[in-house]
Amino acid sequence: MxxxxxxxxxxxxxxxxxxxxxxxxxxxxxxxxxxxxxxxxxxxxxxxxxxxxxxxxxxxxxxxxxxxxxxxxxxxxxxxxxxxxxxxxxxxxxxxxxxxxxxxxxxxxxxxxxxxxxxxxxxxxxxxxxxxxxxxxxxxxxxxxxxxxxxxxxxxxxxxxxxxxxxxxxxxxxxxxxxxxxxxxxxxxxLLFRKHKPSTFRTLSEGIFTGYINGISDDGKLEVLVEDQIIKTYDLKEIELQY
CATH class of the missing domain: 3.30.930.10 (Bira Bifunctional Protein; Domain 2)
Structure with a gap:
């Protein structure tokens, strides 16, 4: 060192x-x-x-x-x-x-x-x-x-x-x-902030929506649980957590 x-x-x-x-x-x-x-x-x-x-x-x-x-x-x-x-x-x-x-x-x-x-x-x-x-x-x-x-x-x-x-x-x-x-x-x-809590997100394609942080994928994308129990994944530049 x-x-x-x-x-x-x-x-x-x-x-x-x-x-x-x-x-x-x-x-x-x-x-x-x-x-x-x-x-x-x-x-x-x-x-x-x-x-x-x-x-x-x-x-x-x-x-x-x-x-x-x-x-x-x-x-x-x-x-x-x-x-x-x-x-x-x-x-x-x-x-x-x-x-x-x-x-x-x-x-x-x-x-x-x-x-x-x-x-x-x-x-x-x-x-x-x-x-x-x-x-x-x-x-x-x-x-x-x-x-x-x-x-x-x-x-x-x-x-x-x-x-x-x-x-x-x-x-x-x-x-x-x-x-x-x-x-x-x-x-x-x-340790993920707001995991499994209702949260507001913003994306360029979807605007503002509500979902739940479910976890992350192995390649580091954020997994968000949205309507109809669908899990969507987002890369760093694709989504912003509003808090």
Whole structure:
């Protein structure tokens, strides 16, 4: 394991991808920054974090053991690793909002951005970006955001928290490499936000409708139970949960 500490960077994911081009990185190479100028979330959304108050880091992970059809298990393993770490801190009412937003008491406290590299039709490595709201007290115009400090009133060591999260991620990657897919999927689905609860969704083709989150498919699509007991599957860019 190698840890690279930076004061400011465009994004920790971009930094690791540039480093990989110039030479092979060792497994679990980590870059942590006090401030990301261009941090991103899913589908290019901006990740806005107050400098030095939050955890923003990326992990380089070799994933050549992962089949193309099981690549969403990388996302599940990481999300479970983060929630495992937060459970040890007794963060209340943790949930995962599909695909990999981390919630506590129904508010977003973290997000994960995974960028996979595919060579000759096979997965090669992943750059795993994690942003977690830690000691920030205010989120202007973001009513659905929160932080560990807001939730518990405590101040946390950023680096100690990162190491605890890394231990959780390594734990679930060991389960993943042992091909215990059922265990990972069942734990992930047990934490799914609004699973089996009536929820409102929006899609471009169907507009707004009501359904129930049933689970996820092996390739990471969201399974939604709709009228007439029909289960439909949706990819990341096809559906939005309204809550």
């Amino acid at each position: 190698r840890i690279i500490k930076l004061n400011a960077i465009d994004s920790t994911n971009a930094y690791l991808k540039r480093k990989q081009i110039t030479g092979t990185l060792e497994d679990y190479t980590i870059v942590i920054a006090e401030h990301q100028k261009e941090g991103r979330g899913q589908m290019g959304t901006q990740w806005d974090a107050e400098p030095s108050k939050n955890l923003t880091f990326s992990i380089f992970k070799h994933v050549d053991f992962v089949s193309y059809t099981h690549q969403f298990y990388i996302s599940m393993a990481v999300a479970l690793g983060v929630t495992k770490a937060l459970k040890t801190l007794q963060i209340p009412k943790l949930a995962i909002k599909w695909p990999n937003d981390i919630l506590a008491e129904r508010k977003k406290i973290g997000g994960i951005l995974i960028e996979n590299s595919i060579k000759q039709g096979q997965l090669s490595f992943s750059v795993i970006g994690i942003g977690l709201n830690v000691n920030q007290k205010f989120f202007n115009n973001l009513p659905k955001a929160s932080s560990l400090h807001i939730l518990t009133g405590k101040l946390y060591s950023i680096e100690e928290l990162m190491m605890t999260i890394l231990e959780g991620i390594q734990h679930y990657f060991e389960i993943f490499e042992a091909k215990n897919y059922k265990s990972i999927k069942s734990e992930y689905e047990a």
